[in-house]
Amino acid sequence: MSEHIVPTRTYYTIFAILMLCTGLTVAIAFVNLGAMNIVAALTIAAFKATIVVLFFMHVKYSTRLTWAVVVGSLFWLGILLALTLGDYLTRGWIT
Amino acid sequence: MAEIVHPSPAPFDSAQGRLAHQFDNLEQQKEASTLGMWVFLTTEVLFFGGLFVTYCIYRLWYPAAFAAGSREMLIWAGATNTAVLITSSLTMALAVHAAQTGNRRLLMSFLIVTMLLGCVFLGIKAFEYHTEFAEHHVPGAAFEFQPQALRQNAQLFFSLYFVMTGLHALHMIIGLGLMSFMLWWAWNGTITKEYYNPIEVSGLYWHFVDIVWIFLFPLLYLIGRHV
Numbered sequence: 001m002s003e004h005i006v007p008t009r010t011y012y013t014i015f016a017i018l019m020l021c022t023g024l025t026v027a028i029a030f031v032n033l034g035a036m037n038i039v040a041a042l043t044i045a046a047f048k049a050t051i052v053v054l055f056f057m058h059v060k061y062s063t064r065l066t067w068a069v070v071v072g073s074l075f076w077l078g079i080l081l082a083l084t085l086g087d088y089l090t091r092g093w094i095t
Numbered sequence: 096m097a098e099i100v101h102p103s104p105a106p107f108d109s110a111q112g113r114l115a116h117q118f119d120n121l122e123q124q125k126e127a128s129t130l131g132m133w134v135f136l137t138t139e140v141l142f143f144g145g146l147f148v149t150y151c152i153y154r155l156w157y158p159a160a161f162a163a164g165s166r167e168m169l170i171w172a173g174a175t176n177t178a179v180l181i182t183s184s185l186t187m188a189l190a191v192h193a194a195q196t197g198n199r200r201l202l203m204s205f206l207i208v209t210m211l212l213g214c215v216f217l218g219i220k221a222f223e224y225h226t227e228f229a230e231h232h233v234p235g236a237a238f239e240f241q242p243q244a245l246r247q248n249a250q251l252f253f254s255l256y257f258v259m260t261g262l263h264a265l266h267m268i269i270g271l272g273l274m275s276f277m278l279w280w281a282w283n284g285t286i287t288k289e290y291y292n293p294i295e296v297s298g299l300y301w302h303f304v305d306i307v308w309i310f311l312f313p314l315l316y317l318i319g320r321h322v
């Protein structure tokens with residue numbers, strides 16, 4: 001499993017996609033989409049991060065234990081974001 | 096006369112010699128070190144996560160100041176640095192591939208290119224910091240910002256900008272240190288086709304630092320461009 005050698009062609013493909021996405025996110029930033037600008041920027045960033053993790057960091061070919069740690073890190077980051085923002089964003093609700 | 100029997104040393108095998116006694120085999124050892132790096136990266140995700148949450152809250156509170164602040168960023172520098180880091184991630188991945196296939200010369204070349212790209216990133220970052228110092232965008236008594244009404248909150252944006260990119264740059268410097276060790280180990284033959292986990296694990300760290308920048312770039316440089 002971890003002996004899996006990813007062909008270099010995969011790396012070049014991922015690199016090309018990452019570069020295209022970088023160009024795309026810069027281009028979109030100059031178009032006025034209102035509140036959707038930040039959504040578009042973060043969606044592209046999340047997509048880029050995902051393919052880096054899966055291919056450059058070999059998680060796609062890693063053991064389930066590695067998967068559990070990766071998903072776990074996102075889960076804890078989710079707790080950090082959700083609970084903290086859940087507090088700050090709802091403070092105005094009580095007058 | 097009793098004959099003294101010395102335990103004969105195992106025939107020297109560079110790869111087996113790298114096997115720590117607590118592991119059954121190199122495969123298990125590699126999985127353990129990969130897992131260990133991922134656990135460390137989890138702590139790093141939460142380390143940077145705290146700063147990202149802080150950024151989110153202040154951006155939600157002061158959207159105008161944050162948008163105005165991001166328009167002061169040198170977008171060409173940020174975009175170039177994104178491309179530089181992505182390219183360095185490619186050369187890092189290719190370095191791991193060279194290690195796996197036992198190509199020592201290629202491994203060393205890719206490590207050197209990765210380090211050079213890391214230096215280019217830091218050079219551009221240093222140029223940006225210099226520009227921001229010259230424009231009085233460093234938080235403190237000398238901080239200046241137009242329009243004056245946004246000065247106070249724009250200072251928050253720049254504080255977060257310097258802390259987040261500064262911490263990221265520190266990670267880059269640590270990464271360069273790691274890569275120097277890897278280059279040394281590749282050169283002296285420690286790294287072999289069978290024993291390449293140090294390269295793999297350092298690569299994980301390098302890619303992680305790249306991912307942090309993938310999020311920093313849109314949040315700091317792009318948010319207010321369309322206004």
